[in-house]
Amino acid sequence: MPKTSQAAGLHRASLKKLHDLDAALELMYYGWRGMTLEADEYLAKLGLSRPHHRILYVVARRPDIAIGSLLEILGISKQALNRPLNLLLERKLLTSKRSPEQHRSKLLRLTDAGQRIEKNASDHERKVLRAAFDRVGEPGAAAWMAVMETIADNN
Amino acid sequence: MPKTSQAAGLHRASLKKLHDLDAALELMYYGWRGMTLEADEYLAKLGLSRPHHRILYVVARRPDIAIGSLLEILGISKQALNRPLNLLLERKLLTSKRSPEQHRSKLLRLTDAGQRIEKNASDHERKVLRAAFDRVGEPGAAAWMAVMETIADNN
DNA sequence: TTTCTAAAGTCAATATAGTTGACATGAGAA
DNA sequence: TTCTCATGTCAACTATATTGACTTTAGAAA
Numbered sequence: 001m002p003k004t005s006q007a008a009g010l011h012r013a014s015l016k017k018l019h020d021l022d023a024a025l026e027l028m029y030y031g032w033r034g035m036t037l038e039a040d041e042y043l044a045k046l047g048l049s050r051p052h053h054r055i056l057y058v059v060a061r062r063p064d065i066a067i068g069s070l071l072e073i074l075g076i077s078k079q080a081l082n083r084p085l086n087l088l089l090e091r092k093l094l095t096s097k098r099s100p101e102q103h104r105s106k107l108l109r110l111t112d113a114g115q116r117i118e119k120n121a122s123d124h125e126r127k128v129l130r131a132a133f134d135r136v137g138e139p140g141a142a143a144w145m146a147v148m149e150t151i152a153d154n155n
Numbered sequence: 156m157p158k159t160s161q162a163a164g165l166h167r168a169s170l171k172k173l174h175d176l177d178a179a180l181e182l183m184y185y186g187w188r189g190m191t192l193e194a195d196e197y198l199a200k201l202g203l204s205r206p207h208h209r210i211l212y213v214v215a216r217r218p219d220i221a222i223g224s225l226l227e228i229l230g231i232s233k234q235a236l237n238r239p240l241n242l243l244l245e246r247k248l249l250t251s252k253r254s255p256e257q258h259r260s261k262l263l264r265l266t267d268a269g270q271r272i273e274k275n276a277s278d279h280e281r282k283v284l285r286a287a288f289d290r291v292g293e294p295g296a297a298a299w300m301a302v303m304e305t306i307a308d309n310n
Numbered sequence: 311t312t313t314c315t316a317a318a319g320t321c322a323a324t325a326t327a328g329t330t331g332a333c334a335t336g337a338g339a340a
Numbered sequence: 341t342t343c344t345c346a347t348g349t350c351a352a353c354t355a356t357a358t359t360g361a362c363t364t365t366a367g368a369a370a
Contacts, residue, residue, distance in 0.1 A: 012307060014228065015216040021281040022216075024288075024300060025190075030307035032187050035180075037310050051327070061170040061177075068346065073169065078347075080328050103337055104346050126176040132305035133179075140298035143291050145179060147299045150287035152167060152185035155192050206356070223317065233318075235357050258366060259317050314369070325358070333350080340343070 039124035046117065051084040056118035059094060059108050066105035067096075093117060194279040201272065206239040211273035214249060214263050221260035222251075248272060 012030050017023055036050070043049055058073050059065055067085075071078055088094040093114030096106045110118060133141040167185050172178055191205070198204055213228050214220055222240075226233055243249040248269030251261045265273060288296040 015213060018216055019277070019281060021284045021288075022277075024284050024296075024303075025277065025280050027300065027303035027307055028187060028190055028284075031303045032183060034307040034309040035183055049326080058170060061173055066346080067348095076327090077329065079330085079349085082348075083327090098337090104344095106347070122174070122177075122180065125180050126174060128306055128309045129176050129179050129183075131309075132302045133176075135305055136298050136301050140302065141179075143295035143298040144302045145182060146291050147287045147295060148179075148182035148186040150290055151283055152182055152189040154189040154283045154286075204355080221317080222319095231356090232358065234320085234359085237319075238356090253366090259315095261318070312370080314367105316367085317365080319362100319364070321360100321362080323359085326356085327354105328356100329352100329354070331351090331353105333348100335348070336346085338343105338345085340341100 035125050035128050038128070039121045042124055043117075043121055048087075048117070052088060053118070053121050055081075055084055055088060056093065056110065056114055057122060059110055060115065060118045063109050064099075064107040066099070066107060068105065070108065088114065190280050190283050193283070194276045197279055198272075198276055203242075203272070204239075206235075207243060208273070208276050210236075210239055210243060211248065211265065211269055212277060214265055215270065215273045218264050219254075219262040221254070221262060223260065225263065243269065 012026065015022070015026070039053065040050065043053055054074060055070070058070060062069070062073075065073075067078070067081070071081055074081065085094070089096060091113075092111055095109050095111055097109075099105050099107050133144070136144070167181065170177070170181070194208065195205065198208055209229060210225070213225060217224070217228075220228075222233070222236070226236055229236065240249070244251060246268075247266055250264050250266055252264075254260050254262050288299070291299070
């Protein structure tokens with residue numbers, strides 16, 4: 001667990017701006033950290049981290065997802081998925097069972113405990129977003145979304 | 156170098172939204188990737204990566220910075236800084252010399268080649284931001300900044 | 311001159327999050 | 341029975357970080 005978040009945060013405005021968009025560029029970096037900071041601390045207390053949260057997040061929104069589809073969505077190799085996924089199964093935050101008709105695939109679901117943890121972690125992140133959106137009102141929030149969509153689709 | 160960026164990008168909208176702010180939450184994730192994708196590809200061609208870029212970015216905006224201050228701003232340990240910093244010195248993208256009066260510290264500066272690479276990499280990121288801001292106009296851009304500042308300062 | 315201290319550098323061990331390649335297993339389909 | 345798909349696992353590797361324990365460099369103080 002890096003201790004960098006706080007130290008780095010202290011220096012958010014300490015660099016000379018060489019270009020027009022340098023401030024925006026830095027905000028993208030510190031924005032990600034700001035949004036995930038509390039969620040990561042919460043997860044760390046449970047012995048979990050970002051990869052576990054990503055798995056829980058996706059499975060929460062795609063109950064009965066097969067492992068292959070999960071891999072596609074996460075964009076990682078099955079070997080990389082292996083450890084965090086098995087931890088979640090061992091801890092009974094996820095269940096896996098063969099599909100009734102498609103016996104080849106295994107379907108993943110959150111247990112109640114898994115749902116609770118997914119919600120708590122995501123709530124930390126949504127809380128930060130909520131506070132920021134409230135400060136700029138509905139039109140500002142819509143503008144933020146529009147900007148982020150354009151940026152996100154750059155690939 | 157992970158191959159995940161493209162695959163993950165394809166699935167940006169594929170999850171059911173359980174909460175109001177889920178879309179925003181996902182946009183933060185994919186926004187970071189969208190902004191850094193081309194810059195990372197450019198850096199990879201040169202055998203460099205994000206840590207190198209961060210060093211170049213900071214030194215460009217703080218010429219004659221001491222190594223200790225650089226560590227503080229980056230928020231990493233000196234052992235973690237060691238490898239990428241030495242690579243940049245070996246490649247002559249950075250110079251390091253003892254300060255005239257403060258002989259204890261070493262002052263870092265970009266060479267012309269270092270400046271060029273820093274600018275190219277950051278230009279890729281700024282280009283993505285520019286395009287997105289242009290689509291929403293000045294007020295939208297200001298709203299985006301306001302939202303990100305609130306989020307970034309959450310620590 | 312010796313000693314103290316600050317800044318930087320280095321060595322080793324460890325963690326985390328990923329990669330590729332090769333191979334094994336489980337279970338339906340031909 | 342064999343083929344194939346989905347999954348699981350083993351091993352080796354890479355990149356980016358950590359902590360701890362030193363050493364080196366060079367000015368400051370005794």
